[in-house]
Every structure is written in structure tokens, then in C-alpha cells.
Amino acid sequence: MMNDRQPSRVDQMLDLLVEEIERRMRARTSAPAAEPPAVEVVIPPVEPPAQPVGPAKSLAETQGGAEYRPPEPKRRPPEPKPEPEPELVLSSPSPSHATRMMGRLGLGVLVAIVLINIPLNRHGTTLATAMPDRATLVIRDGLVVKEEDDEEIYVYQDGHFRWISSLDAFEHYRFTWGDVHVVEDGFLDRYEIGAPLHVLLKCRTSPHIYRLESGEKRWIVDIAAFEAEGHVWEDVRFVGCGYLRDLPDGETIPPGSGPPPQP
Amino acid sequence: MNNLAIIETILRNRHQFFAEIREGVDLGQKMRAMLISVIAFFALYGAVMGSTHSLWQALGSAVKLPLLFLATLVVCSPTLYFFNLIFGSNQSLTQNFTLILTAITVTAVLLLSFTPIALFFLLTTSHYQFFKLLNVGVFTTAGIVGVVFLSQGMRIVSASGKEGARARRNIVRLWILVYAFVGSQMAWTLRPFIGAPSMPFELFRQLGGNFYANIFASIGEILGFFTVR
Numbered sequence: 001m002m003n004d005r006q007p008s009r010v011d012q013m014l015d016l017l018v019e020e021i022e023r024r025m026r027a028r029t030s031a032p033a034a035e036p037p038a039v040e041v042v043i044p045p046v047e048p049p050a051q052p053v054g055p056a057k058s059l060a061e062t063q064g065g066a067e068y069r070p071p072e073p074k075r076r077p078p079e080p081k082p083e084p085e086p087e088l089v090l091s092s093p094s095p096s097h098a099t100r101m102m103g104r105l106g107l108g109v110l111v112a113i114v115l116i117n118i119p120l121n122r123h124g125t126t127l128a129t130a131m132p133d134r135a136t137l138v139i140r141d142g143l144v145v146k147e148e149d150d151e152e153i154y155v156y157q158d159g160h161f162r163w164i165s166s167l168d169a170f171e172h173y174r175f176t177w178g179d180v181h182v183v184e185d186g187f188l189d190r191y192e193i194g195a196p197l198h199v200l201l202k203c204r205t206s207p208h209i210y211r212l213e214s215g216e217k218r219w220i221v222d223i224a225a226f227e228a229e230g231h232v233w234e235d236v237r238f239v240g241c242g243y244l245r246d247l248p249d250g251e252t253i254p255p256g257s258g259p260p261p262q263p
Numbered sequence: 264m265n266n267l268a269i270i271e272t273i274l275r276n277r278h279q280f281f282a283e284i285r286e287g288v289d290l291g292q293k294m295r296a297m298l299i300s301v302i303a304f305f306a307l308y309g310a311v312m313g314s315t316h317s318l319w320q321a322l323g324s325a326v327k328l329p330l331l332f333l334a335t336l337v338v339c340s341p342t343l344y345f346f347n348l349i350f351g352s353n354q355s356l357t358q359n360f361t362l363i364l365t366a367i368t369v370t371a372v373l374l375l376s377f378t379p380i381a382l383f384f385l386l387t388t389s390h391y392q393f394f395k396l397l398n399v400g401v402f403t404t405a406g407i408v409g410v411v412f413l414s415q416g417m418r419i420v421s422a423s424g425k426e427g428a429r430a431r432r433n434i435v436r437l438w439i440l441v442y443a444f445v446g447s448q449m450a451w452t453l454r455p456f457i458g459a460p461s462m463p464f465e466l467f468r469q470l471g472g473n474f475y476a477n478i479f480a481s482i483g484e485i486l487g488f489f490t491v492r
Contacts, residue, residue: 096268096271098270098271098274098275099268099270099271102267102270102271102372102375103267105375105376105378105379106303106304106307106375109307109311109375109378109379110307112311112382113307113310113311113314113321116314116382116386117314117318117321126314126318127386128314128315128321128385128386129314129315129316129317140459140462142462143462179463
């Protein structure tokens, strides 16, 4: 019979240890992770430890003196009460660490955004835009450039760079000096150069239209010439007749159409 | 702070959060809290992006970035809802909406966490194409994590309806592709968010081109192949 063999004290202690581990594991699996103490798997303290499964024996028997008693049926620990379903309510009403972190990060970023957008000088330079512009220009319609050693200003339109032929044209098309990007010499050689961008001048009391080029006014003889040059009425800028009269005359459009009339 | 607490619940205890959506618990409260957080986080990130150009661009992007995600949400959520419905889902449109909003919230939180990095590069480099691609990378990363959350959420929320479950999973995958396409086109429509250094401030830029061609062009310019036109 298996019970004839006397187990050592070490065996007894191991049995108790195994028993305790089993009890704790049962408790842990039946309880939510957050609150282990709530599990009601309790072994009454006055009771002897439950009979282990297999060859383990009672404490009295192993200590030698007492008569053999048939092993009592194993005491099952009280069934753990079924845990209530977790409440479907959002937990952590009070801000925890991650929440505080998010709040502080958001606040910090907000402060940083304000700080980097404060103008540092009268030109409105901010910390965010203070880095020298090392970026390649994005070539899009409306980009205005000027080569370093050239006075002429070009604007990019419909796949071409077009020379802006006069200050009047520059102003008429509402460019500002802030729009002009200075590029290295030879930059424009890489692109197609389109027709120059002129401005047409007219005063209200005269029917004649003139094109301003290099400081001279060039009379456009008729509508056919106007259209042949690719002009539209939006190109026409109204100026004072006196201003127009003071401009020196250039070649007519088309050339050789006689002396230009004065506005 | 309670609005931020819901984000912590999503991040730490997403299964419970999705279970609550499945049960329809406090959907209105959840949506409101997520909307507030999402708008705040996207606005902050948008302001950082726009700061590279000007204060006006920063303000414009702070408004447009939340608009981008919320408009994409509104455009895409009915598709997901009706396709799920066809394949046996019993979720309501509000549940679908909340789920997608959860994904967007996760994206927004990750964007907030990337904000210091974006700020660092904003202050240490001014290369427009680099900064643009950096942000595309950040948005892609945050977006992917967001839709992973959505995918998990869909599985949990529709766990009760076994009928057509596989088809619904495929629908979610396809829908994520649609969502990405709609989102990128929406971003292209609402651009600029950063603002090209050679251009004046503009709230919206004229249409033309497309998002993907522009990204490839930017990569090409960074690698020195050509100049972006």
C-alpha cells in the first residue's frame, strides 16, 4: 500500500507549497486582475490543510504517533463567487498619468506654437521662419524671380517664365517686392522663356491704347494688331492722360504705321 | 480632462471600450469627448505644420486639419455602415461612426506625440520638400495605427453577429483602402497645410495634379532628379 511509506518533511512542505500555489492560481484566474483581494477563496485557518492529491498524507500521520485514519475526502475550497460582469462605465474619472501627460503635452505645444510665431523684427520674421531659405523653389504659376546680377524680373505662367517689361506692369499685376525671389545667375536658362508680360496703358479721354516697353509707349494701331499680339482687355490699365503724354514714343505696333497719335 | 481620460481608456483598455460600443453604452458622451480631443490635437499639429510658412498659414492649417479628418469620416462612414448591414451586421450607424472616430482619435493622439519631432525639424531645417515628406510619413504611421484599432474594434463590436463575419472583415479591409484614398484626395483638396516657401499665403490652392504624383515628385526632388513644378 502506498500509505505505508513515510514521506519526509521536505515532501510535506512541498505538498503544502503546491497546495498553496494551486489555491492562489485559482484565486487569480477567477478574479479580475485589478483587484485580487476581492476573490473569496478562503481556507479556514483552523482547519488542517486540505489533503493533497496523490501520495501526500496528513500531518498527524506523518508525525508518527497517531493511528491511521482513512484519508478524509478532499475538502474543496469554497467555490469562488461568480464575479459580477465588469460594469460598462468608463473608468478613471480622475485624470491619471497618461491623461495628465496628454494635457501637458498639448499645453506645451500650444505655448511653443505661440512662441515660434512671435515676430522678432519689424519685417515679421518669426523663429519658425527664421531659418535661411535653403528650400528649392516650388515652380508654380505666379512665382516671381530675379537673377542675382540681372535687374529683370520674371514671372512663371503656364509653363514659361515671362519677363515683366515695366514697373507699371509689375504694379498692374499686383506683384510686390516681397514676392520677388532672388535666384542664382543662370537659373532661368533651365526654363523656357515665354512672351514678355506687358501692360497696356490708356487714358479715359483718348481711344488709343499704348503698350509700355522699356520706358517707351508703343501705339497699338488697331484691334487686329491688339489681338494679334495676344492681348486681352484685362491687360489694359487706365492712367492719367498727362502721364501717358509724358512718356516718350516708341515704335508702333505693328512697326511702320506712321507717327503715333498723342492721347 | 475627462475628455482626455476617454483617450486613456481607449489606449489602455480598448477591449472594454469596444465592448461598450457594442452594447451602445454612452455613445453620445464618447463621441463628444473624442471629437473635442480630436479637434484639439489636430489643430495643434496643423498649427505646427503651418508655422513653417506664416502665422496665417498656421491658423489656416489649425482649422483645416481637423476638418480634413472629420470630413473624411462623414464621407466614408455611410459606406461602411451599409456594406456591413448587407452582410449581417446589427450595428447602428452611430456605433460605426463611434468606431471610426475611435480610429481617428488614436491617429490624433499619435500625431500629438509626433508634434515635438515636427517642431524640432521645423526649427532646424527649412527644406520644404523634406518637411512635407516627413509629415507624410508621420501621417501614414499614425493613420495605419488608427485603422489597426478600427479593425480590432470592428472584430469586437461585431462579434455577436457570426453570420457573414468573414465577409465583413474583408469589407473593413477594403473600406480602409477607400478611406485612405478619400483622405488623401481630401487632403489634396484642402491643401496647403504647410505652404510652399515661394508662394504667398493662400487658404486653398487651385486644384490640379494629385496627391500621389506630388509625393513622387517631392521624393524625386529630394533625391536630386528634378525640380517640383
